[in-house]
Amino acid sequence: MRESKDDRRVKYTKMVIKESFINLLEKKDLSRITVKEICEDADINRATFYSHYTDVYDLLRKIENELLENVNAQLSQLYEKGKKVNEVDLAERIFDYIKENAKLCRLLLSERGDISFQKKVMIIAYDKIINELTDNNKISREDAEYVYSFAITGCIGIVQKWFNDNMKKSPRFMAEMVIRLTLGLINISKQH
Amino acid sequence: MRESKDDRRVKYTKMVIKESFINLLEKKDLSRITVKEICEDADINRATFYSHYTDVYDLLRKIENELLENVNAQLSQLYEKGKKVNEVDLAERIFDYIKENAKLCRLLLSERGDISFQKKVMIIAYDKIINELTDNNKISREDAEYVYSFAITGCIGIVQKWFNDNMKKSPRFMAEMVIRLTLGLINISKQH
DNA sequence: AAATTTAATAGACACTGTGTTGACAAATCA
DNA sequence: TGATTTGTCAACACAGTGTCTATTAAATTT
Structure with missing residues (x-):
């Protein structure tokens, strides 16, 4: 092998x-x-x-997978330290990574990239965040899934907006905004 | 001509x-x-x-443009009646249209479609909704743009989720949910 | 209904890119 | 070092592209 x-x-x-x-x-x-x-x-x-x-698309897929692995590694790093992890810190780590790898991320995460992949990135980033958030708050699973879908692609959009603004806002600002919006969505869902 | x-x-x-x-x-x-x-x-x-x-992509673009025109026409129809238009009704009209044209919409709006186009659809749909909503509520233009980006792509995600669930939820349900989430986001942004 | 305009067809063209092959050369390992 | 992998290469037949011409057929106009 x-x-x-x-x-x-x-x-x-x-x-x-x-x-x-x-x-x-x-x-x-x-x-x-x-x-x-x-x-x-x-x-x-x-x-x-x-x-x-096998072809150009195979090449692209492999490059995408590498990026996914890298993002995963970023997050794991944070968790390895054993400390309780703050959601904003987690999100900030992702935005930091994107900024550091802006050239490639711009291509893969922009409007021209493919959503399936972008969702994957957001899902691994969101996964840990959302689990922590929803374990405490009771939302119906079914409704929650719609809200998650909204939040996950929402994230893609906000990252693209960030790119289009030439990443002027700091990763911290972006992280705080994304978490604030996500928390907000979850609260709305709780209200009904 | x-x-x-x-x-x-x-x-x-x-x-x-x-x-x-x-x-x-x-x-x-x-x-x-x-x-x-x-x-x-x-x-x-x-x-x-x-x-x-000129080629396959040209064909696709023309099909996409037709869809955009149709969605626009749907919305105009509502407005022509002169009455005050409810946001949920507006959104419902879009979901109705998507459901009626499910075969094509599935292809163009799914994960396999291209985001630029999908954003265009959401923007024309959202445009009237958001203007009405934000005229009353004061949010800083800059921050608002990020929230809009989040909401617009969020919408794409929730439509895709709807497709993946074989459109079991009614257009009315979807419309209410989307508007509720959007309103929620705007409120969060007002709080700060 | 005949004349005129306009679209679709068949077939051929050079051209660009594809995916594969068997021979060769360079790196690895004993 | 010499043997063996294994990556690299030039050459191949083949697919699809985009364009063009002569011809046929269908629509519109008179």
Whole structure:
């Protein structure tokens, strides 16, 4: 099973493929990006691309999964310390991460990215937050699911708005706002 | 300017192209759909396709625009009656329309569709609602924009959740929920 | 109903990108 | 070092694209 991920050649190849792809993605729409183009830009043979990825969408999916893993790692880091974790701190950590990886996140989380993936990001980020919040507050499961859907995609929208404002607001500000809005939604749902 | 949109042949051609495209879109991803495929399914010459649309994406964009126009028309209808319009009624009208055109809306508004378009739908739907709501309540424009972004994409999420539940909830239920959540968000923003 | 306009078709064109193959070369391991 | 993986490469047949011309058929106009 142990793939020779260590092989320097492979590492290099994958690296340049990703770099070239991301650079192209900044310039043009995903649907217009060809394998040929990526390989020319990366200066590798097309067959090499196919030995690593089945097509452009496969490549994108793998890049997305890496991002998901990274976000997960960010959150786990916080929890490992064993302390009781504040929701705003948790959210702030995510916004920090997004800001640090702005180039890639802009591409994957913007209006041009795909929602399924964006929801995944928000769900892992939200998961811990929401569980903590709802364990105490009793809301009907069914209604709650609609409110969650609203909140999760709402989050996507607010992150996109943040991008469009060139991330002028601080991660802390964003974190506080998102948590405030989420808490608010949960309260509304409790009222009925 | 007046294009011969009246010609029966053109009408028929455009109709079968759209039908075939939508049927294909139900089966496979947009990126995998070819002009050739559409034309074979529609039993139309490929050159005929190119005389109406530049490519598959152009076709999609035109279908999306038609939907936008229809939603707009729905809302205008309500306003024409001159009466004072209730926000929930307005929202309900949208949900009714979505339900009536479920086949297409599922494709365009689902996780697989593109967010830019979905935001456009929500914005025209929300526009009138939000203006009425915020004229009375004073929120800082800047903060408000973030809350709007949250609410607009939140709406997309709740519609998708509705689809995933096979639209079991009534349009009225959905309308009430969306308005309640939106009003709630605005109130939270007023508190600070 | 005939004349005129306009759309759709068949088929061919060069072109671009795809996915695969078998030979070669470079990195890894003993 | 020499043997063995395993990544890389150039060349291939093939799909779909977008455009064009001559021809047919259907609509609109007179």
